[in-house]
Amino acid sequence: MNMNGTLRRLDPFSIAAFIIPLFIYLLTLAPTVTFFDSGEFITAIASLGTAHSPGYPLFINYGKPFTFLPFGSIAFRVNVATAISAAAACYGVYFLTMVFLRDEQGPRPERLGTLPARLSALSAALTFACTARLWLQSNHDKPYPLLAFICAIVFWLMLLWRDSYLEGRERPSYVYLGAFLVGLATGAHQIIVLMIPTYAWLLISADRRVVLRVKEFLIAFAFGLLGFAIHLHLVVRALQKPLLNWGDSKNLTQFLWNLLRKGYPVDKPSRGPELLWAQVNAFNIPYEFTMFGMLLLVVGLAGFALTRKRYLVLGYLIALASFLLVIVGYFNTPGEMIFLTEEFFTPLYLLSAVFIGVGLFVMIREIGNHLPDRAALRVGMFLFLFALPVAVCAMNYRENDQHQNYIAFDYASNTLRSLPQNAVMYTWGDSGAFPLWYLQGVERMREDTALPHTPHLVFDWYLDSVPVLFQHSRLYALPLYQRSPENTLLMSVMEQYAKRPVYIDFSTRYSVEFQTLQLHQRGIIYRLDSANLPPAPSDSDVWGVYSTRGLLGESDMFFRDLDTGKAILIYGAALLESGENLLKLGRKDEGVRALDLAGRITPQAGQQALQILRTYGVR
Known part of the structure; x- marks a missing residue:
């Protein structure tokens, strides 16, 4: 009896907000190690070690249990862990959107009930799932989806405290738990601190006098330190000498050197209008959600701006200002490194998706008020709501399909x-x-x-x-x-x-x-x-033992990030050099084969190969 009641209370839309993104991510999941930080993160997770500064201890410990899965390589298992955290972030969009839309009335509530809100929230979650940024972070090892999910949970906890306070019930445990999670989340990435002004606003907007509650804030700070204690992982594991022990945080000096990222360059570039614009565009709503998504975001913000929920709009704007002031203003990243800062905005994209869900609901509510026919309303509502996630998915699927991405694995194995x-x-x-x-x-x-x-x-x-x-x-x-x-x-x-x-x-x-x-x-x-x-001739025999999966167009591997593209160019350039050296030695057939392979790998190398062949009088 109780089981049947529990099943009836389950929200199938919330389940879909997790399951559908997870299915998409598993379908496009990288089967092994990829480029950039992938190999380092996986090695750190497998050995319970320390990744590059600031160490990422939460992400390391989150990923470790997945290495015991009974299928796939260690890299694939860690990629599965990231896919699950990204799907959880999508669920966070659904959940927060439903919280935001609580007490809102949809079109003809006596006929449709909460269906418009649930469909709007699901559409927002699926749209967020298929954005280029989150999708790229979901199908190989990245800490940002886990961080975004925690940001959503803390946001909800602050809203719980606010509602209970306004109802005359004190629930400081919500704030204490939120503070603990913020401290813990610094072990995924330190940009969680950029959300603190928004969390503080959600408390202060209920009653400005809460800033005088020194005792409660000290307790919350203590809980934050308790969560931050995840960084003791760096010290404990450094004493055990794991396989990857970045910074060797065996003492206070090395621990602070690692935590404060002292190993990175600190020189700032001279900023001009062009660089500033490129830095600001690291956060790009139209690129991630399309112009229609941008319109829905504006509608969602406007829909709450003149209501009693305007504090939510101000919370979003505070988060936006905090991220831009620090990431763009303080970091002042050089132009060639801006792609690194693009990943930092994932929590802000999550909040943006929530307001896009609000915008969808506002539009559906207005459309519903002008459609008298119930069947037409349902069909129109469904088509309207899911046009955006389908369009975003279609735009980004090819570029984010990594299920045959063996380029990094083969590049490393070919090197060995x-x-x-x-x-x-x-x-x-x-x-x-x-x-x-x-x-x-x-x-x-x-x-x-x-x-x-x-x-x-x-x-x-x-x-x-x-x-x-x-x-x-x-x-x-x-x-x-x-x-x-x-x-x-x-x-x-x-x-x-x-x-x-x-x-x-x-x-x-x-x-x-x-x-x-x-x-x-x-x-x-x-x-x-x-x-x-x-001088010795080049060793051309090694090319015969190389794996060339995904290089010659014989597979459906479409994924191309910056480092994958560089690896492919390296193959082409190395073959050009090898082919020219073989022609110099009079080994015409081998040289032609090497140059032909270079041209098949990259068009740029193909043009250079033709020039080399003409130089040596070979047709």
């Missing part, structure tokens, strides 16, 4: 295939290094090789983490002002050259000048040889 036994290979860019960390550290591939990351050679904690290479290195004695990546790389190469075969990746090849060494190409990497040795 190129290396001889016991080699050491220096990497430069994060995207070239992190998939290698995952393959070697988690998938246990080529554990005989050493893979030092050049930008980290300037840090003692990193040298300490690789004692097999740096236990007695002269790098420790190098003064800090001389510890540039270039200097430390050249010094380390000379230390290792007499001990092991030394290689560099493609990015290092074009980032550092090796004046006293010659480079010997081997596929997409280069061996460093003494300049006194006679």
Whole structure:
């Protein structure tokens, strides 16, 4: 009897707000490691270690249980964890929209009841699910969907406190729980603090005198610190020496260095109108939700602006100002790095989706007041409500379908295939290094090789983490002002050259000048040889063992982010260089095959290949 009553109380629309996005995300989920921070995050999660500053301890501990799933690779399991957190964020949109629309009357409430509100909330959730930003964060490992979901829950808790206070009932536990979750969420990303002004406004808007409640605020602060204690993970795990231990937070100095992101450059660019406009456009409602979505957002804000719920509108505007002032104003990110700040706006997009749901409801209410026929009203309401999520899904599906994205995995495995036994290979860019960390550290591939990351050679904690290479290195004695990546790389190469075969990746090849060494190409990497040795021909045999999934158009892999595109260009450029070297050596057939493959991979390489062939008189 009770079970039947529970089933009747279940809201199928709320279930759909979670299940449908999860289905979409699993359908387009990356099957393995991807570029950017993916390999690093997965390695940190698998080893319960520490990712790059500020460490992401909540995301690390959230993802760890999923590594025990009985299917797929570790990378795939972590990607599933992210898909679930993104679906939860979509549910958060549905839930908050229903909270916002509570007590609102839809068209002919005696006939339709809460259906208009539920459909509007579901449409908003599905639209948010298919936005380019959230979708990109959902189908491989990212902490931002988890953060957005927590932001929604805290927003709801502040509204619960506000309602209970206005009804004459004190419920400070809601604020204490919200403060704990905010502290905890800093372990997913520190941008949660940008929501604090909005949360504070929801409390103060009920009664300005609450600011005088010092005792309650001190207790809330204590709960916030309790949640923030998730960062003790950095210290506890550093003492255990996990596989990935970024910053080595074994003492207070290193802990603060990691937490406060002291390892990142702090130089700000000179801002002009063009840069400022690009920074502001990192938050782009029309791009994420279409112009129609922008219109609905305006309608939703306007629909509450002149009512007793105007405090919700002001809360959204406070959040918008907080994010823009800090991310655009304080961060002042250089133009080539703005794509990094685009991810920070996910909580703000969640709130935007909620008001889009409100805008849908307002429009449906007005349409319903002018449609006398009940059947026509239902059909028209359904078509109108779901036109937006269907359109947004159709726009972004192809660009976010990663279910055949093996580019990063193959790029890293091809690199490892190129290396001889016991080699050491220096990497430069994060995207070239992190998939290698995952393959070697988690998938246990080529554990005989050493893979030092050049930008980290300037840090003692990193040298300490690789004692097999740096236990007695002269790098420790190098003064800090001389510890540039270039200097430390050249010094380390000379230390290792007499001990092991030394290689560099493609990015290092074009980032550092090796004046006293010659480079010997081997596929997409280069061996460093003494300049006194006679030049050796390129090793072209390695191309035959490379995997080229997704490179030659034989699959349906459409996904192309910045780093995936760079990897494809690297394949093309390396094949051009290899093909030209083969032609120089008179190995015409092999050279033509390499140049043909380069042209099939990238159109740019195809044009260059034709020029090279003409230079050598080959048709």
